[in-house]
Amino acid sequence: MHDIIVGILLVSGGFFACVAGLGILRFPDVLMRMHASTKASTLGVGLILTAVAIYFGTLEMIARSAATIIFLLLTAPVAAHLLGKAAYRTGAVLWQGMSKDELKDYAETEQESQ
Amino acid sequence: MTENSGFLTWASNITLALLLLGMLFAVIRLRLGPSLPDRVVALDLIAAIIIGFTATLAVAGNDAIFTNMGLELGLISFLSTVAFARYIERRIILEKKATRPIERSTKG
Amino acid sequence: MQRNNPLTLLYDGLIVILALAFAAFFAMQIPTIAQGETIRITLPWVDFLDVNLSFYIDGLSLLFALIISVVGVFVALYSGAYLAGHPQLGRFRLYLMLFMMSMLGLVLSDNLVLLFVFWELTTITSYLLIGFLHETAQGRRSARQALLVTGGGGLAMMAGFVLLATMGGNWELSQLLTQGQSIKEHALYMPTLILLLCGAFTKSAQYPFHFWLPNAMAAPTPVSAYLHSATMVKGGIYLMARLYPVLGGTPSWMVILTVFGAITAVWGSIVAMRQNDMKLVLAYTTLMALGTLTMLLGSDNVVAITGMLTFLLVHSLYKSSLFLIVGAIDHESGTRKLNELGALAGKMPITMVSAAAAALSMAGIPPFLGFVSKEMIYSGAISLKNMSLFTTGSALIANFLMVAVAAVLILRPFFGPAVATPKKVHEAPLRMWLGPAILATLGLVMGVMAATTGHWLIQPAVQAVTNTQQEIHLALFHGFNTPLLLSALTLALGIGVFLAYRPLNGLLAKLESLVPVTGDKMYDHALNGIAKIAHWQTDILQNGSMHRYLATVFATIALAVGYTLFAKGGIVWPDMWPQLRFYEWVVVLLILASTVVTLLAQSRLVAISALGVIGSCVGLIYLMFGAPDVALTQVTVEILVVVLVTVALLKLPGHASVAEPSGSERFGRGVIAILIGSVFTLLLLAVNSVPLDMKITEYFAANSLTLAHGRNIVNVVLVDFRGFDTLGEITVLTVAGITAYQMIKLRLGRSGK
């Protein structure tokens, strides 16, 4: 029973990581690729880490996996934010189909200030 | 630490394969990536997958030693993305100072 | 002449007393050595190389030691007055004393290495003494030239000594002298001879290497008197004489020495005729003397050797006194050019007398020892079995030119028409005329008592050189025989040449201009050539482009390691495909993929980040093969590199894109890359095939916990067992950090780019 849960978690984690890779490849512009990269990968890796925690079962291992997950959850969004801002600022090629661009007016004002 | 059951080894192998497939896609994006931010996104994903990789190895190899690297990588892989982001931003300002028109960053 | 304060007189006195002490000590040894005994003192110095301070006094070394110390006394006395008031007189005394000690050491040492050490010491002290008046560029140049030429010769000689010692099986000269026969037949005889003659010929300024001696006249006159006439330049002669029983007597020895000696002698005397500066005249006559000595050493009969040794003694006496006299004239009148001097006889009577005596001995006029030595030379040359005509001929030419030069040297300045001289001339101070006077009278006294000098001084030396108990007897008059006839002929020709001095000078000038290249020019060409080669080589190897450096480094490694692997047959092809688990295969695949990305990357940053991916994969491999520490370090370093590179690229915007290499260059780099890659793969395969020596690992595994209280062997080894290496590494790391910091700050300061 214990193995089956670990196995399922592992495979689903792997699956999400693979989807993240696919996402990066298929999405048209930078910002959308970031969606895939940060969200899917964090989920994938998170699942694998929980699988590890369950597999070993010792307190130390659970704490270590939990710490790794927290670190990931902490760093991934900040990284994505910075990257997005930098990409947008430096005139990344944006997808035509984009419906709303909230950052446009704000970006102009900030550009002048620099 | 008994040897893994058949199902578990099968599962970990599949996960490893999926992870590495994702990594392969990322490397392709790294090659194709029109602009530098695309490439940085690919690198970010590779870092995340490596953490996953070490975790799966811990299960496959039935040894807790692998998790150290994952833990540490989780913390510091963030810095490379930050450094890249800063580079992307600063480069444009330097070019502006050098009064060259902003060419759409098609080349990395 | 300002009053000398008592202190300088004391210091002058000290060095004179030292020289006197040596002279007295060696004089006391004359009786014991004359009976054929030899004194040998050995002090252990470097045992395992069997190099020890062993000194050996026999006839030859005693003769040299006496010359060195006696002439040394008068030179020391003379230089006190000559350089009075010179700011660095103290340093001059030190160099002079150092030279005397090293010269004595050279002639007395028995161990080959010790002889070489003293040989080099004389070279260095001669460099210091020639360069004493270092204000003039000419002084510096000639000092350096003397050092390079004699030093180079010294190195060749050292190689010769090593060969000699291996042949003779012993480093002590006294033992080697007994094995003459076996050494002469030895296969290594010829190279040893060439190497040793290189040393001797450079030191004694023989033909190809003679150019440094006239230039050495830039030294103060007492130095020229002491080093470049009486003692140092005779070091080479001493070496050849000392090794005569071991190496002498073979046809190659005789031909080389006779030919080169004759050329130097004749060439020296011809050029001496043309000189206007008295010191240069004496310098070229010294060349003549050295040439004659070498020529005579090339002979194989005892009479010639006796002639050579007497001439050696005579030459030291009259040449040193003449040099000192020229110094006195220069010191008094401010010039030593022949055409600017005249009628000094009245003003400098005593110097005139001793100059006349020295010149007569030089010309070989009967009562003087010079005549006795010339007679012996002629009788020796005639009785030579082979090349006797050539030797007698060149001896004759050299000697009659000597007579002419002697006449020029004395008649023009002392008795010639009066000429205004820069300084008002009056007799040289006591200390400056005493030396030449005594040396010149010695020449006369020894000439008159030829038999006693022969028995006490020359005979033991001849026995030492020829290694036989040969009786010799010197006499003023051997009856009417061809040598006497030859002497008369020399005298007549000499006076003839003196009278026809003016036209002869023009002829000689033309002759000299015919000579395409002189030693001096060759020396300059050689130096410039070396500089050019260095320049050319730096241009190729260090032209500032990193690609060039890397390419050279990798190419050399690949070729060197590859060749050894190939030549030693170290290529081990694994018999079966490596058994790797599924995911290890995939990591390998990933590394290949990212390598491709690196290769095709346009922007430098992409290349570096792809390399980063390879680094992380390698980190994974470390992890999989049980090296977590290394994996941790590897990955962290990858991240830090990214930070540094992005910052660097911000500072160097121009470098962001990779410069497109040209077709051929790209191909070249590709070839080198493939080469180095395959070589290392083969190397690793070879290493893999050898069973791993588990001894160390077992030791650490066993002791890591017990001795060092730690389970993580890697870190325990790093910090405890091999702590010292880590200490070295962290020092290197600190230094690297600091230097990098300085360089960055330096760049900021200079260009701020």
Added chain:
Amino acid sequence: MNSLILRTATKILVSLMLLFSIFIMLRGHNEPGGGFVGGLIASTAFGLYAVAYGPQAVRNAIYFDPRKIAMFGLGLGILAGIIGILAKGVFLTGTWTHLGGIAIGTPVLFDLGVYFVVVGAVMTLILAMEEEE
């Protein structure tokens, strides 16, 4: 980079990283870790701080000049060696004492020295490059 989000994240992360680096350094003797890796992680933490708050903030934070830190590290290393001489007569021999139940020894001191050297050297580089503006 004056992005507010980065600054707040850095505040938390840097302290976590420093703690983690000391943790890695201290457990180095028995489990993977040690002076080198600890130092590297600390330098990464300070690097992040430099990116977020600028090099001058880092210099104020670490108070001492990084080169001095590197020198201090070397001093510790040599001190560990000297203790080895005093105690066992041979330079750098590990001497262990039991202080309050836990074993403390010169190798740990040496490891601390290595830690400071790595931090000092890497920080000198990073700050020099950052400040070169």
